[in-house]
Structures are given as C-alpha cells and as structure tokens.
Amino acid sequence: MTFSHPKNRHSIRLKDYDYTQSGAYFITLVTYQRENRFGKIINREMKINEYGEIVVNEWKKSALIRAEIELDVYVVMPNHFHAIVYITDNFDVHRCRGDRPIAPTTTISAGPTPKSIGALVAGFKSAVTHQINQKCLTSGLPVWQRNYYEHIIRNEKSFLKIRRYILENPMQWEQDSLHVA
Template sequence: MKDKEKIKNEGDNFNQKKDSINPDISKVRAYCNTPHPSQSPQAAPHRFHNRRSIRLKNYDYSKAGLYFITLCTANRENIFGEILNKKMHLNSFGKIATEEWEKTPEIRKNISLDEYIIMPNHFHAIISIDYKIKEEGKEKIGKFQSPSQTIGAIIRGFKGATTKKINNLIREIRNNQGSTGVLQYAPTNAPSGINLSGEGSIWQRNYYEHIIKTEKAYNNISNYIINNPLNWDIDKLK
C-alpha cells in the first residue's frame, strides 16, 4: 500500500457500521441484481426514479481516501472476455475498459489507481483520492465542491467513455459485416456471440462503493480483487 495514512479518512465521523475486513458481497450482489431498464420498459422509469440512494448521506466523496468500487454490466452480460484456466482473458471490449480506467489519473491529477480487475461481467477496483482539490474561494467546510472531483463523477466519466467506444466498435463491426443481430464473425479479438444494440449504456445503473478505513480491510479487499478470476466458478456475480 503506497500510503496507509490515506485509509484514515474522515469517514470515521459518520454513524455507520464498523469497517468490514472483507467486501460486503451481499450488498455488491444486490446492486448487480438491480434490473436494467430494458428488462421492463413500462415499470422501469418509476422504479428507478424512486429508488433510494446507496450513497452515505452528507458524506463528501471528493475527500482524500481509499474507495472500493464495483460496476456490473447491463443485465450482467459477459461482454469483456472469459475466464480460462482461472485467468481473465480480455476481448476488445475488455481492453477498451482497461484503457479507459488507466486514463483516470491522466484526467484527474489527484487520483491514483490501486488494484483492479476487469471480469467478464463486472469490474472491481480500489481507487485513491490522494488529496482534495479546493476551489478558489470555496475552501470552507460545507461550501459547494465541484462534482467533477467526486467518486461519482469519476465513475460517470469512466462509464460514459467505455460505453461510447464500445458502442462505436459494435456499429463498426456491424457496418463491416452487415450484421443486424448477434455479433458474429467479428474481426480478430473482437467479441462474438454478444447480443448488444450499439445504443445505450453497457453498464448497470449506479455503482457499489465502500470506504476503506483500515489496513486490514485494504489488504482483504485487495486480495479479493486479485483472486477474483480464481474464484469465478463460485462467483456470486456470475
């Protein structure tokens, strides 16, 4: 761990359960099991509009600290590759996701990346906000903070960039191959047998996050991420 002081963030001031030493997979699974709007076109708008936020109320997600995040693909489709011999093998969609995630510190200079893994249908990562960027004239506690520096803004940017590039690739493949349905006979290293429209987000709505506050939690979550491909056969997010 680069700087263990990062885990001693102000999240301890909030009334929440003791920091777990392992990721709460039941909560991650609950997030990933949320139906995608496309599964129920009529009911979805009402359901999603009224869904309770899973973020901590009044917590400043732009402050320095370590965060464990999970994103799932829409309907948990296996679009990023496959697990072979307990190793993740990325296809072209998975490589796009990797490239876009690794651009994050270039876009936001106060961010550094820790362990992460692109799985066939989900993504785990530890991200560090190394320091909080204070706006000129906005340094007092409680004042407005630019949303571009929050965890939520980082995730939205990543989701948007990956969705745009992957949808562009889908349309390119279909234009070249004349396919209107499942992506078949795709160019080398491009996914085949994937039924995506080339429109709309490739990701499940929202995301799961956990504020890491202890070294023990950091170590266990890191190991969980590293060993994710080894445990794919029993992965509850499959």
C-alpha cells in the first residue's frame, strides 16, 4: 500500500462541476485494502453476508432520508459497491439524455456540499462503517477506501451501458479489476 501525503492529494472530481446539479451519476465505492467484506460470488451470483446486508439497508435508507435523490440499479460485490443515483431537482429520471450545463462551484467548506453526490457518499459510507463497527464491537476501523469513483452520466447510451455493467458485474467477477482472490 502506498501512502500519499495529504498535501500531495488531488481531487478526482471534475473541476468546477456542481455535484448538487440534477442528473444521473454512476458511483463506485471500494472497501479498505480491497478486502472481501460483503459476501462471495457463488456460481456467478453475489451472495451477500451480514455486512453486505448493512450496505443494502443503508443504501435504501439513503433515499428515504434524502429527498433530493432517487436510486436506480446497484450491486454489492465482495469488495466494492456500484450504483446509479439521481439528483432529482426537476430531473426526469426516466429520460437520461443530453448534456446538462456545468455550474461553477465557488464555495470552500470543510466537508461535502449539502445535497451533493459527495454528501450522499460521505453519509452512506459513514452509516455503513458505524453499523459494521457496532456489529464487530470495534470502533473506528475503516470499511471503505478514502475516496470514491463517480461518473456523470450524460446520455442514454452511456446510461444503458453502465446499467448493464452493474447488473452483470457478479457474472464478470473473475475478470473484474477489483477482483481479489
């Protein structure tokens, strides 16, 4: 494992993009040290364990406690989680097409912007980590890697390709770049 000094870290987010903006987003979260924590792939199907159940329950709860989001497909894998999520302010979740205007972000804050993809991911990761640490009778042990991957879905072709990728991810586990034996 390599450690990057905090001063050398750089954001993987799109510069000047407003992540509170209505639209569809593909997110991927990876477990700490790519540890297989959430279950196993058996006969090309994901069999989640009690920790995987926590991920599912907290993900579903996210849509209940955050009025600005809607969930689409998702998959819990042994060491990662994929999902499509919508920020829905005046966004038709059934028509994912066309580029949306980019709005510059000028505020500087200590945490993620409220009602943003970053806030959703931070809250979700925190809730899952808290629940797993409670179940393990531990405190402060990491569950997730520090960051997450996101992709702004800009058109229907991309949306359908990503959706298929998520749904078929368990069947492709052996070829997955995140697969750890």
